[in-house]
Amino acid sequence: MATTFEVNGRTVEVEVEPRMTLADCLREVLRLTGTHLGCEHGVCGACTVLVDGEAVRSCLILAVQAEGRSVTTIEGLSSDDELTPLQQSFRKHHALQCGFCTPGMITTAHALLSEEPDCDADRVREVLSGNICRCTGYISIVEAVLDARSAYRKGDGKTEGKPG
Amino acid sequence: MKNTFIGAPIERREDLRFVRGRGQYVDDLAPEGLLHAVILRSSVAHGRIRSIDASAARGLAGVHAIITAQDMPGGPPIIPMRLQPLPEFKPFEQPVIAADKVRYVGEPTAVVLADSAAIGEDALEKIALDIEPLAPVTDREGATGSTSLLFEPKGTNLALIFRAERGDAAAAFRDAPYRRRERFKVQRHYGLTMEPRGVLAAWDAAAGILRVFGAAKVPFFNRRILSAQIGLPETAIDMVENDVGGGFGARGEFYPEDFLIPFAARHVGRPVKWIEDRRENLMAMNHAREAEADVEIACTRDGKVLALRGHSYTDMGAYMRTNGAVGSRNIAQFMSGPYRVENIDIDVTLFMTNKTPVGTYRGPGRFETDFFRERLFDMVAKDLGIDRIEFRRRNLVADAEMPYRLATITPFESKDELDSGDYQSTLDRCLAEIGWSEKQNLQGRLIDGRYHGLALGCFIEGGAAGPKETAKVALNEDATFTVSMGSSAVGQGVETVFAQIAADALEVPLERVRDVLHGSTAYVSDGYGAYHSRSIVMGGSALLDAVEKFRAALRTEGARRLGCAEDAVRLGDDRVSGPDGRALALKELAGVAAEGFFLNKKHTWTYGAHAAHVAVDAKTGRVDILDYVAVEDVGRIINPLTLKGQVIGSLVQGLGGAFLEHLVYDEHGQLLTGSLMDYLLPTASDFPNLRSIATDEKPSPINPLGAKGAGEGGMIAAGGVMANAVANALADFAVEPRELPLSPPRVWALINAARAYPGEVATGSATRICAKEKA
Numbered sequence: 001m002a003t004t005f006e007v008n009g010r011t012v013e014v015e016v017e018p019r020m021t022l023a024d025c026l027r028e029v030l031r032l033t034g035t036h037l038g039c040e041h042g043v044c045g046a047c048t049v050l051v052d053g054e055a056v057r058s059c060l061i062l063a064v065q066a067e068g069r070s071v072t073t074i075e076g077l078s079s080d081d082e083l084t085p086l087q088q089s090f091r092k093h094h095a096l097q098c099g100f101c102t103p104g105m106i107t108t109a110h111a112l113l114s115e116e117p118d119c120d121a122d123r124v125r126e127v128l129s130g131n132i133c134r135c136t137g138y139i140s141i142v143e144a145v146l147d148a149r150s151a152y153r154k155g156d157g158k159t160e161g162k163p164g
Numbered sequence: 165m166k167n168t169f170i171g172a173p174i175e176r177r178e179d180l181r182f183v184r185g186r187g188q189y190v191d192d193l194a195p196e197g198l199l200h201a202v203i204l205r206s207s208v209a210h211g212r213i214r215s216i217d218a219s220a221a222r223g224l225a226g227v228h229a230i231i232t233a234q235d236m237p238g239g240p241p242i243i244p245m246r247l248q249p250l251p252e253f254k255p256f257e258q259p260v261i262a263a264d265k266v267r268y269v270g271e272p273t274a275v276v277l278a279d280s281a282a283i284g285e286d287a288l289e290k291i292a293l294d295i296e297p298l299a300p301v302t303d304r305e306g307a308t309g310s311t312s313l314l315f316e317p318k319g320t321n322l323a324l325i326f327r328a329e330r331g332d333a334a335a336a337f338r339d340a341p342y343r344r345r346e347r348f349k350v351q352r353h354y355g356l357t358m359e360p361r362g363v364l365a366a367w368d369a370a371a372g373i374l375r376v377f378g379a380a381k382v383p384f385f386n387r388r389i390l391s392a393q394i395g396l397p398e399t400a401i402d403m404v405e406n407d408v409g410g411g412f413g414a415r416g417e418f419y420p421e422d423f424l425i426p427f428a429a430r431h432v433g434r435p436v437k438w439i440e441d442r443r444e445n446l447m448a449m450n451h452a453r454e455a456e457a458d459v460e461i462a463c464t465r466d467g468k469v470l471a472l473r474g475h476s477y478t479d480m481g482a483y484m485r486t487n488g489a490v491g492s493r494n495i496a497q498f499m500s501g502p503y504r505v506e507n508i509d510i511d512v513t514l515f516m517t518n519k520t521p522v523g524t525y526r527g528p529g530r531f532e533t534d535f536f537r538e539r540l541f542d543m544v545a546k547d548l549g550i551d552r553i554e555f556r557r558r559n560l561v562a563d564a565e566m567p568y569r570l571a572t573i574t575p576f577e578s579k580d581e582l583d584s585g586d587y588q589s590t591l592d593r594c595l596a597e598i599g600w601s602e603k604q605n606l607q608g609r610l611i612d613g614r615y616h617g618l619a620l621g622c623f624i625e626g627g628a629a630g631p632k633e634t635a636k637v638a639l640n641e642d643a644t645f646t647v648s649m650g651s652s653a654v655g656q657g658v659e660t661v662f663a664q665i666a667a668d669a670l671e672v673p674l675e676r677v678r679d680v681l682h683g684s685t686a687y688v689s690d691g692y693g694a695y696h697s698r699s700i701v702m703g704g705s706a707l708l709d710a711v712e713k714f715r716a717a718l719r720t721e722g723a724r725r726l727g728c729a730e731d732a733v734r735l736g737d738d739r740v741s742g743p744d745g746r747a748l749a750l751k752e753l754a755g756v757a758a759e760g761f762f763l764n765k766k767h768t769w770t771y772g773a774h775a776a777h778v779a780v781d782a783k784t785g786r787v788d789i790l791d792y793v794a795v796e797d798v799g800r801i802i803n804p805l806t807l808k809g810q811v812i813g814s815l816v817q818g819l820g821g822a823f824l825e826h827l828v829y830d831e832h833g834q835l836l837t838g839s840l841m842d843y844l845l846p847t848a849s850d851f852p853n854l855r856s857i858a859t860d861e862k863p864s865p866i867n868p869l870g871a872k873g874a875g876e877g878g879m880i881a882a883g884g885v886m887a888n889a890v891a892n893a894l895a896d897f898a899v900e901p902r903e904l905p906l907s908p909p910r911v912w913a914l915i916n917a918a919r920a921y922p923g924e925v926a927t928g929s930a931t932r933i934c935a936k937e938k939a
Contacts, residue, residue, distance in 0.1 A: 040441055044358065134817070137813045
């Protein structure tokens with residue numbers, strides 16, 4: 001099926017089987033491999049992307065369901081020159097080890113902070129509890145997200161849609 | 165330039181790619197002409213294969229080949245053990261694919277190669293796998309009591325008995341004024357990694373080179389296995405390490421797929437990739453930890469431990485895998501932990517069942533024994549009327565007793581000794597940090613509907629397994645350096661810490677250590693990899709040697725070019741200078757390189773104490789951690805940032821083992837926890853109140869860095885501390901947890917059993933509890 005949607009600010013048209021998930025489409029068809037697959041049943045959150053600004057598990061929706069929507073992946077939240085405030089904060093707080101869950105953590109945190117730049121630690125924990133990390137024990141991730149709030153209050157955190 | 169990168173909280177260089185989603189994991193590779201492999205796994209725990217009919221599947225468009233044991237002339241190769249490769253284990257080693265029998269749910273029986281994984285999965289459904297079921301063996305009783313045998317020629321389901329001996333336990337028990345015997349149990353769980361396993365193999369027929377991507381942990385060892393199995397010299401095989409999404413002991417051992425995928429790639433002459441899905445991962449990756457202990461302690465009345473004896477029983481699953489015996493061996497060795505126990509007689513029986521085979525999981529055997537021992541110690545201290553901290557103090561090995569010999573393990577006789585440590589000091593620090601004395605009035609108290617409890621446990625963590633590690637330093641044309649390591653990355657940040665060590669040793673800015681290459685077999689002549697918390701100690705020490713040899717090589721080359729004697733050459737200021745004032749800029753000597761080694765037969769021993777304050781809701785069985793302090797002396801600290809990450813990360817894994825994680829089987833050998841909805845992992849909201857404190861009082865005397873392995877300590881004490889904290893919180897109910905995990909239903913059941921049979925309540929009463937509730 002031909003499907004057209006926007007990925008990281010760019011319109012793409014892909015020819016996919018109806019059964020193909022958005023995650024597989026991003027990774028295999030569009031070769032955006034920053035979106036990772038940790039369970040393919042919607043529990044681990046590693047594949048989280050933004051669909052029209054909302055955090056969505058790309059393993060739980062089909063590529064054809066993205067028709068007409070705007071999808072942002074970790075690549076769209078990154079630039080070549082420097083790290084975003086959220087990415088810098090992850091590095092500063094050592095909020096990642098193997099890096100596999102990190103894109104999903106960052107997309108989830110970005111969606112949260114974009115909507116709620118004043119959220120407290122409990123709220124961060126609640127939202128991130130849908131993303132599993134096996135390395136860090138989460139404490140540093142929560143610290144990193146809290147520390148990045150100021151950038152979102154000023155509007156600096158928003159790099160959404162910027163081509164990677 | 166004297167640097168102090170060692171010891172500084174340097175931000176990781178790895179992060180620059182990971183936070184942008186630019187890491188490259190094995191599933192991110194997609195070479196031209198790639199085929200995808202999917203594996204048909206047995207759905208029967210124990211049975212005889214009658215037939216595999218793949219004709220319908222072969223006819224499916226997009227299916228290129230289906231491989232079974234029939235395609236392997238001479239039968240499927242057997243995977244040898246890497247650690248403790250005793251002859252007794254030989255009959256229990258795993259073939260790479262089932263030929264006649266299947267022995268666990270998840271055992272590979274056929275490999276489908278297709279244009280996509282989806283088509284491959286379609287094909288799986290069309291393969292008719294006919295298995296004659298046999299009686300499954302799913303527990304110790306079945307392994308010893310039933311007539312069903314996993315390996316008929318062997319005549320038994322028992323693989324081996326390890327024994328730990330020291331002194332004369334029988335005599336010590338005969339004369340002991342106090343004894344207590346208890347039974348404990350730790351559940352099956354495992355080192356689940358966020359990135360499932362994966363292998364991509366490509367056979368370059370023209371060059372005669374087999375390239376295997378997705379290597380991890382022990383690529384050099386795995387190359388030796390693959391070389392023997394597939395009939396290619398080691399020089400014709402490149403093992404390539406990509407970014408690795410977590411190790412924890414489980415990833416990177418040689419699994420069936422590590423043969424099947426390279427074999428498939430040669431079979432079809434195209435690159436083949438296999439990526440495990442999560443359901444497969446839960447049934448195919450090494451399981452761990454399932455152990456029982458029936459252990460007895462002898463003490464004097466004033467609380468000196470005289471002896472430990474008893475039996476442990478460990479469930480190996482269906483085969484002895486590469487490191488399958490490590491946890492059992494360690495249970496024998498670490499029952500005494502950091503304590504002075506002069507008389508020990510512990511045996512550990514390894515038995516086979518129709519469940520997924522086991523391997524190591526971070527802190528193997530140590531997590532289990534800390535639970536057994538620390539639980540027992542709290543019970544004994546209570547019996548003897550001695551404060552639980554004082555009881556531990558009286559028995560901790562003293563600094564003056566170092567090196568302190570541990571019990572000797574047989575077979576595969578191994579003697580080991582604790583290298584250094586001031587165990588009282590970390591205990592003191594832990595008590596001070598948690599506010600132990602101030603919080604004692606909370607023990608067992610009911611506050612706002614929850615019972616409060618505090619507990620403390622001590623531990624040791626072994627690290628730095630030998631025999632060798634290799635490192636190489638090379639000078640680049642821009643006067644930067646490339647460091648190559650035989651160590652492997654599993655997410656722990658080796659690129660950063662090795663850059664710190666190299667920059668200090670070379671006396672250059674950190675950025676001048678341009679590349680830190682690791683893991684793949686092409687970089688250095690030999691390597692041993694990442695296990696037993698060995699990377700920094702072994703790899704870092706090898707790197708120091710490499711820098712020294714690199715300096716010598718620089719002198720040799722400088723002397724040759726400058727036409728002077730080597731000892732007249734001076735190194736410094738990015739120049740190589742001769743006695744006559746002539747000098748070469750460093751970059752003119754690009755290409756100079758040297759390999760260094762570190763050989764070591766001893767282990768390092770970090771040590772410490774954990775203390776926790778919990779609140780237990782008696783109505784639901786839920787346990788909340790209000791405060792948790794982990795104190796560990798790790799010798800010389802290389803990077804406090806990554807160290808803390810290791811401690812908190814492993815602590816949360818330990819808490820997962822204490823409360824949540826459980827691989828459950830039914831009586832037919834079916835895995836009931838085949839998804840992350842059933843296999844519960846800690847999440848961000850579960851354990852927010854954890855603190856770690858690292859000290860560096862006792863550098864290791866056995867390596868030039870003074871470093872000790874420190875990747876596992878966070879989890880070792882967690883099970884015992886949590887069980888004791890719950891017991892103390894629920895002291896009025898006389899609840900004594902003897903089994904993990906302490907899931908809400910189990911804690912609730914313990915409380916209700918105590919309420920239903922108040923006659924068994926040793927101290928306190930329901931009336932007293934009600935009175936307290938009112939107060």
